[in-house]
Each structure stands twice: as C-alpha cells, then as structure tokens.
Amino acid sequence: METNHKLRSLRKLMLEKGIDAYIIPSFDAHQSEYVPEHWKSRAWVSGFTGSAGTVVVTMNESGLWTDGRYFIQAEEQLKGSEIKLFKMREPNVPTVTEWIENNLECGKTVGFDGKVFSCKEVEEMKDSFDKKGIRINSEYDLIMDIWEDRPDLPLEKVFIHEVKYTGMTTKEKIEVVRSKMKEKGVDQYILSSLDDIAWLFNIRGRDVSNNPVTISYALISLEDAYIFINNKKVTSEVKKFLNQNGVEIKEYLDIEESLKSIDKTSKIYYDPSKTSIWIYNSIPSSCEKLEGKDIVMLLKATKNDVEIENLKKCHIKDSVAMVKFLYWLDNNVGKENITEISASEKLETFRKERENFIEPSFDTIAGYKDHAAMMHYKATEQSQYELKSEGMLLVDSGGQYLDGTTDITRTIVLGNITEEEKRDFTLVLKGHIALNRTKFLYGVTGTNLDVIARLPLWEHGIDYKCGTGHGVGYLLSVHEAPQRFAMYYNDTVLESGMVITNEPGVYKEGKYGIRTENTLLVVEDEETDSGQFMKFEVISFCPIDLRGIDINLLTNEEKEWLNRYHKDTYIKLSPYLTQEENHWLKNATREI
DSSP states (O other): OOHHHHHHHHHHHHHHHTOSEEEEOSOOTTOOSSOOGGGOHHHHHHOOOOSSOEEEEESSOEEEEEOGGGHHHHHHHTTTSSOEEEETTSTTOOOHHHHHHHHOOTTOEEEOOGGGSBHHHHHHHHHHHHTTTOEEEOOOOHHHHHOTTOOOOOOOOOEEOOHHHHSSOHHHHHHHHHHHHHHHTOSEEEEOOHHHHHHHHTEEOOSBTTBOOOOOEEEEESSOEEEEOOGGGOOHHHHHHHHHTTEEEEOGGGHHHHHHTSOTTOEEEEOTTTSBHHHHHHSOTTSEEEEOSOHHHHHHHBOOHHHHHHHHHHHHHHHHHHHHHHHHHHHHBTTBOOBHHHHHHHHHHHHHTSTTEEEESSOOEEEEGGGGGSTTOOOOTTTOOBOOSBSEEEEEEOEEETTEEOOEEEEEEOSBOOHHHHHHHHHHHHHHHHHHTOOEETTOBHHHHHHHHHHHHHTTTOOOSSOSEEEOOSSSOSSEEEEEEOSSOOOOBOOTTBEEEEOOEEEETTTEEEEOBEEEEEEEEEEETTEEEEEEEEOOOOOOOGGGOOGGGSOHHHHHHHHHHHHHHHHHHGGGSOHHHHHHHHHHTOOO
C-alpha cells in the first residue's frame, strides 16, 4: 500500500471515530528511541525511516516533523507523497502543537494511541489545546486497523547479564532503588523504559534490533518486585534467577489490572516523560501520584568500577576491529569492488571476531561522498555507492558486547580531496580536541560545554543541526539519557563515571559529511579552593586520518593532543595486530 493510499484509509477511520487530526509518533509503548517492527507505525505510514519524527494527519493535509539529522533523508523519502516536511527548530517552522492549533477549529478532536504517548507530552498538548477548545482522544490505535500485515511483538529469549559484568547483583540494585523510594516518601514505583528494566534486573534480550532489551514493564514496592513480560520469553534458568533475586514474573498485559488493583492509598512514583498516559490512567485516581526523573535512569547513568573496567577493555577490542577494518580498506579500495554495504559488512566481520560480541549497537552508517551529508544515512542496494580512490567515506558504527556498548566515527580519506574538505575536516578535529581537553567545575551540564566543540566551526560560519554528544549505555542503548552535549537545555550534572560521546561534524548537502567521534569517561580532576574540577578520559582509540588535516590550522596544543592520542592508540592496540597491520598503524599514528 503506497503512502497516499494509507493516508486515505486512515482518514476513513478518523471520520468514523470523530477524529479531526491524528498524531503518529516514533515511539513504542515504552518511549523507546529504537523500536520493534510492530511499533514502527510512523515509518510504515509515511515511508520515512529515520529514528525520530512525528506525522500528523488531518482530513485535508498531513505533515512530518523531524530534526536536523534527517532533513535530507526525509526530503528524499517523502517524494511522491502528499506529506509535507516540517524542519524542526528552523525559523518560522511551527511545532506539531502549533500547526494543529492553526488547522483545527474550536470543538475539534485530536486523536492518538495513548499507549505510545507519554504523560508529559499529553499534558503539554492538553495545556495548549484547552486554550483553543480542542479535545483529546487517546483511545485508538488506528494504524492497527489498516496495517494488515503488521508484525507481532517479538518473542526473543531473555538472558542473564552476569554479575562479573554488572558489578552489582539484582538484589543489591533493588535495595538501592528502595532506599531512593524511601527518600522520596513513596511505596510504589513504575518502570516502563526497557533499558531501565534490563539494567535493574540484570537481564537482557533481543526484542529490538541492536538494543539488547526485552519488552516488559516493572513495578517495585518496598516489599515486592514484579516484571510484566510474555512468559514465552523466560527460560527456566531466567525464571529461577529472577525468583532468587526477589522478582515475581507476571504476564506482560497484566500490568493494567495490577495497577488498577493497587492499594487505593498508595503513593506511586513515575517519570512522566517515560510513562504512557495509558499506564497513568490505569492507576486508581485515589492514589497519590508523585512524578520526577526516573530513579533507575539516574543510577545506571553513572557506571560502577566493574562496569568501567569492563568498558575500557571492551573499547580496546572494538578499536582493534576498527583498525583492522581501516587497514583492509586502505589496501583494497580501488583494487576490488567495495560498496557502502560491503564495507559495513566487512567491519561487522571484524567485530564478530572479538570476544563477547553480540551484535552492532546500531545500523552502521557508511556514507561515501554526498551520502555522508545525511547524518543517519543507511545504504540500500539501490542507493549504495561503490567506493573509489577519491573523496571521503564516513563510517559511524559500534558494537554490543557482554562487557559494554561502543560507538565511534571516523571519516576516511580515500584519495584526493578539495581544500574545502580538508579545511572542514580540520575544523571538526579542532572542535573535537577542544571538548576533549576541557577542564570544568563540578556542577556543569552538557549544555554548558556544547559550544566548545562548535566554536572552531562557528568562526567559519558553519554549524551542525544536532547535539555534540550523547550518553552511552552498558550493553544497552547506544543513546542513553540523561547526559548529553547539546545546545538545547539539559539539567543533568556531569558526574564521575558517566560515559558520553564527543562528535562534532560538518554536513554539506550534495557534497560531503565529516564527523569525528570518540567516547569519553567523566572523571575527577583536581580539587581547589574553587571546588572540585572534572575532566574527560577518552576510552576509544583509533587513528584520525592525517590525510584530511591541514596542519597549518592546528595550534601547538592541538598537535600535542593529537600526537599523544595517536601514541596511546598505537601502544594500546599494537599487541593485538598482525605485523602488517602494526606497520600500517605505526604510519597512521605518526607524529605531526
């Protein structure tokens, strides 16, 4: 069914249900960024496959809202459909709510599936719509009725994440959570976020591609702990493990009835940005509902000593895979047929050879020449380029291992590049180095530091339409809240033990894209009369292509940083490489 036909079918249902505008977000019932095929309703109805975006359909018009990472991709994928692209945060572009208000009259109704909309989003919409007399209806998943071959929810088996990797037992984690609950004066705590549940119970799954989570809900009281999950996914070993750690297993869909039967005098804690309005409405109205930042999210953001030790080892072996790939690429481009897809597959082959590898941490982004200008480009058999001995290839990739999650980007010079490309490559490197070298006072957030990476680019009138970095999970989501580097406000203080990426870039439509990304660990620096200072320790090691650098644009301090980083890269990785690979790495990390 092509896009415009799907929209006609949707409008027919909207008319039957008395809905004048219908909103289709990217999320699932657990507010996940990456979702199972079953919940890819926005992608199915629009044809736009980026991870972030919202479609709104009225009786006469339809629009897609997405951010700067996807402008180029969305324009391409929406061709031939009636859906109009709205470039979020660009001047004079209305928000979803503003557009709906401008297109609906008083008394009209906005509909959406309440299972995939958070309490926070609904509250914000309601506050705005009430002023115009626009009603809300969260009862219907209309896509379910028109998506005839909609995939079922996955039933992948759950596995245990052993304490030698986690550093804390499930019992210990639950007790820490209960102590936080007592501090907040609550006796019940609802979890909907899949990575939070996986971390708390020391379990992982394969329900979502590249994200080792299992579809579930959790409910923690001061005495009991429940996980709501399809029992077909729970082996006898996992069931025994959970029971021994004080966790009772209930069926996935029993969450609604369990919430409705909670003691009417309970004080319940929930995160409004992670809890659906459907879950919220299942709680008895007599219960006292206290909202705040998710307890587990804040706990898991700061890695413990065991996790940090494992994560550093994990990044070394992942970096070895990257170097083997770069060596292979350097020796074969121009000699054999290599495409964006085959290059991605070759990199995954090298990762598969590493101990404890499970799967990629996201679909590899391998963009050659102008394809790299699409920040989250994904090659297809129809779109892929063959690599030549010219221009640049951007490869953004990572792995899921039992001992960690990795994310790294390198832009590789395959042959002759222009002076403009070389300048922009160097400006990105300057921003990357500046952020990496930053020493900052404790209490700072990523918002305070984001500008440091942008300044070298801003001086040349260049910017990138995304954040500079994101938190990374531990055998969990490659994009982990709450810490991040971004211009948009974030109130999370950077704590020792947090992991975050550093990835400024340049993206010029129709020309090229450049990004240099390493993963950083937040650590303590010196303490002075002014307070505790913090700094970053880089934990991913891979050569930054010297062929792309205009040395004249680097300061002595920047050259020293790069030389030291390359020296560390050679020392850490050379023991795991062949003689030929070592010779290549020695040259790739030579001093400038």
